[in-house]
Amino acid sequence: MHMSRTHAGVQVNTDACFNFEFDGKTLQGCEGDTIASALLANGVVVIGRGFKYHRPRGVWGSWTEEPNAIVQVTLNKRTLPNCLATTTLLETGMQVKSVNAFPSAAFDIKGGLNLLRRWLGAGFYYKTFMWPNWHLFEPMIRKMAGLGAVSEQCFDDYVSDQLHETCDVLVVGAGPAGLVAARTAAEAGESVWLVDDHHTLGATHFYHEFIEGVAARSWIATQLTAIIAAGATVYSSTTAFGIYDHQLVGLMQLQGFAQAPRLIRLRASRIILATGAIDRPLLFRNNDLPGIFSQSAALDYLSNYGVSVGKRVGLASVHNADQVHDVFAKHAIEVVALNPQDEALSAIGRKQIQSVNTSTARESVDALVVCGGLTPTIHLWSHQQGGLRWQKNIHAFVPNREQAPAGLFVVGAAAGIYTLEDALSDAVHVAIGRASTPNLAAVSIPMPSAKTQNRDSQWIDVQHDVTVKDVDVAVQENYASVEHVKRYTTLGMAVDQGKTSNMLGLAALADKQKVSIPEVGITTFRPPFVPVPLVTYGGQHTHLHSKPPKRLVLEPTHRALNAALCEYGGWLRPGWYGDGRMDEHVQQEVLMTREQAGILDASALGKIEVMGPDARNFLNFVYYNRLDNLQPGHIRYGFMLTEGGSVYDDGVVWCMDEHRFLVSCSSSHVAGVEQLLESWRQDGNNPNQIYVHNATSQWATITVTGPKALDIVNALPLPIELNMAEFKHMRFLEATYQNHTLRIARVSFSGEISFELSVPTTQALMLWNDLLRIGKPLQAGPLGLEAMSVMRAEKGYIIVGKDTDGETMPHDLGFTGPRANKTAAFVGDRSLHTKTAQSSSRRQWVGFTVPKDQPMIPVGAHLVNGGDKPKSIGVVTSSYFSPTLQQPIALGLLEAGALRLGEQVSVWHMGQQSRAKVVSPCFYDVSGARLHAG
Amino acid sequence: MRDDRNKWPSPVLNDATRGDATRGEPTSAETETVSGLNITLSRIKLQRQVWVSGTSALQRFKCHSWPSITPGFKQAQAYSVCLRRDRVLLVNGTLMKDGWDAQLDLAITEVSDSYYVFKLVGENSLAVLRRGTEISLTTPSASAMRKLFGYDVVLYRTAEIEFCLHIDRANAESFWAHLVESIDNLA
Incomplete structure (x- = not known):
């Protein structure tokens, strides 16, 4: 193979070159290279191994459609697994390692599995490892499966920035149609965003030397200048990975290697997809050999990176073959024209292609460039359930404009428009909101089918090692639906998401079932279009921002008292007071409470007010226990059940007056109980007669519990003196404390006499300090949640x-x-x-x-x-x-x-x-x- | 249980740290100014906050929603903010008796101590908010309630580039830290 850099290419600065490593070998790349282009420039052929059979695999594509070139990359002591070599920019000192191969991609000791593949086809795992027990085999299979290894490093600064933006028009894709659409909309006065996932805008256009009579590069530069001048927002390295409800688009903006991408949630009134089309592979024997490239990738490497994929290149293309021939010829690349439509091709070679057999000849080549047609990139369109129709002359599913989701439009090759003039004209119309009926019949592209021989060597999904034979087996096993075949064989799953394998799979299935491709149908595309790191979705919600606990108003006071602060039901609360062994403190606090009194910060308890003429009946309906006869000043314990009858919460209900009740639910269930009350209020009840106010944070509650609780409470500066004979268990009253309302409830979770004292939260410190001061000579002191839990258990309270x-x-x-x-x-x-x-x-x-x-x-x-x-x-x-x-x-x-x-x-x-x-x-x-x- | 007293830093916002808990000026820890961005975030104190719910609440109290500018904020006058179709938040209003008002058919609950209130001022303040929620001055909302950085807040404008944020007191500490970090990220 004679891959090499023949010239600078548009994107590469050959004056700024540096070293990097691949599988331990030092190589040289240049500024602007992707890892893949640099490897190809260095003549590296085998970059990875097949997932299942460990067959050698090389680069096929040049961007996100690449199924093979997945690598592990280390830079500045940071390692990331499963980087796509075709989209990752090369940096100085990168250590690149192949995945799923040992010790290297070029020599992999598991490569012998390829010899067993006739027995390891689709369904092998499902059938073989069921007896005697899947778990017997599971560890071994899990060890063998997977690609890169997750590093044990933790990047504390790997945190995604997140933005929410809006615009009138979002154009996805900066090819010719996208550029025209963006410029037209921006110059019409609309706020426009233009995004493209490539590092350089307009870099995907390499088929035409001239556009509208101007050199293609100049034309692109002119469009971009005009778009920016019209006030549009333009972003490269930004992938629209999904479209969600109400025209919400997820944009992932790359920030550099090992830096968390930025997530932009963009709401656009109109979304114009100019996402282009992806080259389809061809089905022939050994079509997965390293050295076989997609046509657009070969042109991309040549045009943008100055890398020629070979010196004598086979060209098996059903679309634009003449143009490609001319481009190769200009770069002194010898082209061997092949006929994929009528010939049964066969690639020959072990770790790389060496020749191509046709029915009549054997052609020596050092690379093979193929194009089995184009598949419009309709993933984003399908995320919104946009309708599709089969366009017979180009053998592709294209967006059906009559079944377009609201606000979603598609132009250019993504719409199946393969002539430049038609695409540009249509893009202008779409951008200004005019109806357009482009001529999709202008181009005819045949679709070569799978050959009848060697079906286990014709690879449909090279990422998952799925062959035509696997589809045959699925059909034999009576998997009729394309969705079932997809799952049985794994074709089109994971990173590939059908980008290269989908149409081949449909064609093979149609062929086997003796039906047409539209009769087979198409699998469902779902977000994300490309892998998105999970931290991207989380944004700042990490470390201390991940599920932070609620905080008590008295937390500084508890800290001053040397409290151990623990998370209980989403609140940070004192578990016990003091350093050292927890159990000793807990036992001491229990005994203190049983013998004297304990003082507990119970502010986290729910305080949800239910008011209105129907409040009583409503609570009687929501609670398991009877509440219709609860009298003012009284409290009742009760359960709240789910519709399934299981206990959802327990707590006490206070009757404040005839039309006002207080639900004191568990601390951890406050939000849930509020939601449940709101839900039932609006379902089967008259919502205008019942109102729910969650006043939990308005009131701080301090519980005094133990034999000396009464003495402590009565020592507070209150206008009343509590009398146990009158103030019985499960009663409450309101008093005044330091000119503020004080609620006193006699309820107990410890089994001792207890009073829950509630004041407006800003008065909590004063009350707490008073209670501790009064309690101290009585040997009473602060009580933590752990001791309270012990006392609850002793008493048999759940x-x-x-x-x-x-x-x-x-x-x-x-x-x-x-x-x-x-x-x-x-x-x-x-x-x-x-x-x-x-x-x-x-x-x-x-x-x-x-x-x-x-x-x-x-x-x-x-x-x-x-x-x-x-x-x-x-x-x-x-x-x-x-x-x-x-x-x-x-x-x-x-x-x-x-x-x-x-x-x-x-x-x-x-x-x-x-x-x-x-x-x-x-x-x-x-x-x-x-x-x-x- | 695990003792997490050292995991979570001591609160910077807390009435209880000031003894008698008077509603005075914010401490220096309760003000964050990033002059380079021309943003100031500070805690403010309001005289009174009351929830009023009922079918007539919105009509009875001329309430404001997004993005209208709430009058009277600077003068500490009374104003109201729409929370939902049957609930308003009265700010700096007269004292009202908690409970069900059978004559007006209104449910009333004082929540002055429920909320912490922050003021975000500066020409880049909307950019800070956009990091936490989908918000635009050109997209109106009938309710001032928002999910901001995942927290339930009441958010409204008090001047052209001045925003008021009410957050449940129990979540205020983490919300404040989140806001400060977002401002730092913007810088």
């Missing part, structure tokens, strides 16, 4: 989401009354009466104990039945060492648990088995004497 799962219903937790007695409709009611809901083997909530000298039961441990093959009959949801009881306790869900009280069950965890006794979930103050004291 934490929804921890002690329940998506199947837990209220009667599984021992709350059966409403299901049996509530007459009014409520959310989830119907689901509570199904056969499944009433099954006697449902998992029910129970407690577990182990002897005092045994370790705690691990959370997540399974409760299993006996026998050699233990089966899970439940799971441990909470487990603590109870400092109050001085023994481990646990809670969990167990099949028919309520009937097993007193039984011993087996606990299985990480291969270890132990025993536990099933008990009632309430371990502490079973009679409620402490809770109701007073």
Whole structure:
């Protein structure tokens, strides 16, 4: 093979050359080169290996359609896997490595797999690795599969910038039609964006020496100058990778190697696609050999990079062959004309093409340039479900303008218009919004079909090693739909997205099924058009900006008290106070609360106001428990269910007055409960009679809990003195504290007398400091969430989401009354009466104990039945060492648990088995004497 | 649980750090100025904020939406902002009793302590906002509620190149950091 740089090329600066490496060899490239052009200029033929059979593969294309040249690149100690060599600009010192090959692409020890390929066709994996167990083979297959290796490096600065922009007209593609459309629209006074994914605008045009009588390069420069002068925004290196609802276009703007691309979300009133067309490969024996190029790629390398793909080049083209012949001749490239339509070609060579066999001759060549027609780049059009129709004379699906999505237009080769004059004229009309009916019949391009012989050597998808035979097998296996064949064979999937393989696959399928290609149909194109790094979508939402927790108003105070701050349900809250061992602090805080009092920042608790004439009935409908008889000043505990009957949230509801209620839901469920209330308010209820205000952040709540809670609260400067005989459990009142409203609720999550004190958030510090000051001489102090969780478990109070799962219903937790007695409709009611809901083997909530000298039961441990093959009959949801009881306790869900009280069950965890006794979930103050004291 | 006290930096915005929690001027940490970009982001204090919901709320209170300029902001006068078709945010208005007003058919809740309020001023401030949301002075919106950088905010104009942002207090710290970083990125 005699690939070499014969001249500078339009894009390459041969005065600025530098070294780079490929598979350990030092090579030289120049400024403006892509990795692929530099490799070709250095005569590198084999750049990668086939995904499945490890056949040697070379460069086929020159841009995003390239299926083979995927490489791993390291620069400045940063390594990126799976870079497309044809689109990645070469930089000084780049270390380029082939992927899916060891030790190198030129010599790959797995290349022997190619000898076995007759047995490894489509469906081989699905059929072979099912017995005895897929997981037996999975590690090995996973190790063999894949291309580049993900680096263990973490680039902290790999963060995408994101922009939101709008414009009147977006033109995608800066070929001749795109340039004309952009200029016309911009000069008509519209705000225009012109984007192209190439590094240099207008670089894709190399077929015509003159455009409109002017040298092509000058014509392009003139158009660009006029477009910018008319005020348009013009971006190169910017790929429109997807079109979404309401004309939203995703633009990925490259920022350089190992720099996160910028994401521009552009909303355009009109989108004009001038995305061109992609050369189709030809089907013939060994059409995947290195040294076989697409026609446009060969011209691109010659024109833009000064690289000739060979000295004696075979030309098998059904479109523009004469023009290509002339261009090659001008560069002293000897051309061997081949007839792909009528001849059964066969490429000969091992690691690169050496000759081409026809039916009559064997032609020695050092490269083969092919074109089996053009496939309009209709991906973006299809993202919006734009209609397609089969254009018989060019054998291609083209956009059907009569089925155009709103605001979407297509011009040039992407529309199937292959003559320059027609394309330019049509682009002008489209740009100014005039109807245009271009003549698509001006050009005829035949479509050579697959040959009957050697069908396992005619490659349809060179990226996934899919042959014509694989399609044959899929049809034999009765896969009739093109979508099914695609998935069975993997043709057109992953990076390729059908760019080169789609039409060949359709043609092979049509041929096998003895139908026409339009009868076969086409697969669905979905975004993104090219691979987009996931960080591009995330933008700044990374590191500390990724799901940041909500912050308490008292956080600085908790920090000053040496609190350990942990994430609980999306909030950063004090877990415990002090350094060192967590369990020691937690136990101390539990004992302090049980004996004296604890002071807890409970500000994260939900405070959602529900108001209006229908508020009472509405809440009665939304809650499992009865709320229609809740009196002002009273509080009631209740469950909120999903429509499936499972417990979604628990909390308390306050009746402020006849038309005003306060839903105090779990901290982690505030947003969800608000959404649920809003949703039901507008569905089946009169939304004008019910209003939902989430005032969670307006109020800070501090809980004082323990035997001395009353003393502490009564020592506050309040105009009232609480009397337990009158102020019973589950009541609330409003008072004034330092000229601000103070809400006092007697509710408890610890099992002790508790008061939740709520003030406007800006007054929280004053109240907190007062409570700590008053509590200190009484040996009361700050209480963290961990100790509160222990006390909840001791008392047998559930934490929804921890002690329940998506199947837990209220009667599984021992709350059966409403299901049996509530007459009014409520959310989830119907689901509570199904056969499944009433099954006697449902998992029910129970407690577990182990002897005092045994370790705690691990959370997540399974409760299993006996026998050699233990089966899970439940799971441990909470487990603590109870400092109050001085023994481990646990809670969990167990099949028919309520009937097993007193039984011993087996606990299985990480291969270890132990025993536990099933008990009632309430371990502490079973009679409620402490809770109701007073 | 994991102790994340060192993962998350101490808040720079917090009423509770100032003892009696009076609504005074923002601290130096609560003002971010990038003179090169001619952008100033600062925390401001408003006298009162109240949600009012009801079918007549929008008619009763002449409320502003995007991109109209809210009058009275500089003079700390009362004004209202449309949140949705049945809800307005009253700013600096008179004291109203929380709850259901049966005579006016309105639900009323004071939210003065719910929101932190930021002011973004400068000729490049719209460019900062465009990094976080799809926004244009030529595209009107009946509601001032937006998703900005993924956060729910109330956003409206108070002058030609001056914007007011209300954010739930619990999210204000991270939102502030996000805004500051976006301004830095713009620079």
